[in-house]
Amino acid sequence: MTLQEILGNELPRWAQISKDDPVIFTRLALFRNIKSTRFPSMLQGSEKAKAAGKLDEAVRYINDHGFGPFIPYGMESLNEEERNVLSEKGFLPEEGRLLDGNSRLYLNEDGSLAIRTNVHDHLAFLGFSGGNTVFSLWKRTARLADEASDILDYAFDKEFGYLTASPQFTGSGMKMVSLLFLPGFALHDKIGSLSEFLELRGFHLSPAAGKADGRLPFYLLENTRSLGIREVDYVSELDKILQEITEEEKKLWKDTFQSSEEELRDRIWRALGTLKYARRMTREEALYLSGLIRMGINADMIPDEDGLTFYRLYSLIPDSQVALISHTAPDDRTAMEKWRSALLRDVLKNL
Numbered sequence: 001m002t003l004q005e006i007l008g009n010e011l012p013r014w015a016q017i018s019k020d021d022p023v024i025f026t027r028l029a030l031f032r033n034i035k036s037t038r039f040p041s042m043l044q045g046s047e048k049a050k051a052a053g054k055l056d057e058a059v060r061y062i063n064d065h066g067f068g069p070f071i072p073y074g075m076e077s078l079n080e081e082e083r084n085v086l087s088e089k090g091f092l093p094e095e096g097r098l099l100d101g102n103s104r105l106y107l108n109e110d111g112s113l114a115i116r117t118n119v120h121d122h123l124a125f126l127g128f129s130g131g132n133t134v135f136s137l138w139k140r141t142a143r144l145a146d147e148a149s150d151i152l153d154y155a156f157d158k159e160f161g162y163l164t165a166s167p168q169f170t171g172s173g174m175k176m177v178s179l180l181f182l183p184g185f186a187l188h189d190k191i192g193s194l195s196e197f198l199e200l201r202g203f204h205l206s207p208a209a210g211k212a213d214g215r216l217p218f219y220l221l222e223n224t225r226s227l228g229i230r231e232v233d234y235v236s237e238l239d240k241i242l243q244e245i246t247e248e249e250k251k252l253w254k255d256t257f258q259s260s261e262e263e264l265r266d267r268i269w270r271a272l273g274t275l276k277y278a279r280r281m282t283r284e285e286a287l288y289l290s291g292l293i294r295m296g297i298n299a300d301m302i303p304d305e306d307g308l309t310f311y312r313l314y315s316l317i318p319d320s321q322v323a324l325i326s327h328t329a330p331d332d333r334t335a336m337e338k339w340r341s342a343l344l345r346d347v348l349k350n351l
């Protein structure tokens with residue numbers, strides 16, 4: 001995918017998921033740094049340019065060995081709205097002040113892999129997938145990091161592992177985030193016990209909306225361990241956990257729908273009607289209604305021929321994407337809510 005396609009909210013093929021998969025997407029980052037070279041934030045202009053040259057060479061090496069092509073894009077010309085969208089989609093860190101002429105974002109053809117250079121760390125190998133495919137995602141992303149190590153010496157300590165700009169990721173140099181949709185767990189009041197179970201196994205579960213709300217059963221699952229682990233073992237553990245969560249969520253949702261079918265069908269149809277005709281929409285309401293649409297897809301009430309209907313809705317909820325598409329100031333709440341409702345109506349216009 002091109003940078004403009006991503007900023008314009010073109011949907012990647014990897015976002016397709018089956019109707020009852022609770023794993024909406026997973027984002028993976030492997031952070032690597034050049035041995036005996038300071039982190040990008042500590043480098044002066046000429047030093048950072050020298051590091052950028054080495055990193056560009058490493059990506060060319062990856063391309064030459066059949067793992068690309070990865071197309072480079074400069075970061076210094078991005079405006080604030082564009083940076084915010086790329087951060088929301090997982091391509092850039094939230095703090096974008098380190099972006100300059102020596103920073104690059106390399107994108108592959110289908111948008112499932114990317115390489116970020118000279119931001120917080122010298123290298124961030126990024127992987128994206130929809131559904132429960134975390135292990136294969138890690139393998140594809142790790143192959144890029146391994147290939148680049150043929151011509152780059154990574155900063156690696158025998159005791160601590162990979163050295164990273166953030167101590168949080170020192171060790172494996174890995175960050176994983178999965179967005180889960182768990183109405184079955186939420187409606188059975190089992191999120192608390194699931195969260196405790198995950199903490200014991202080295203993962204943290206938190207509400208995606210920032211606060212616990214039974215109406216918004218979206219949760220972020222993140223890794224919390226980095227020191228003293230083997231990547232392959234940790235990712236295998238996550239893969240197993242996601243399979244267990246998927247199986248349990250399907251059982252809980254089936255039980256919930258069978259016991260409250262009339263009520264849930266009514267809520268789903270109301271959600272569809274509101275999204276199709278509302279003229280103003282807050283972010284929280286849009287997330288709630290989109291969740292009901294996801295339930296309707298699961299229940300075969302709402303068609304989803306290409307497996308992307310929910311992701312289309314979800315991708316148009318964030319303020320950053322609405323602001324960029326509409327050229328609206330994010331603090332103009334009235335205009336933002338009007339534009340959000342219009343964009344969501346367009347997604348569902350043929351239903």
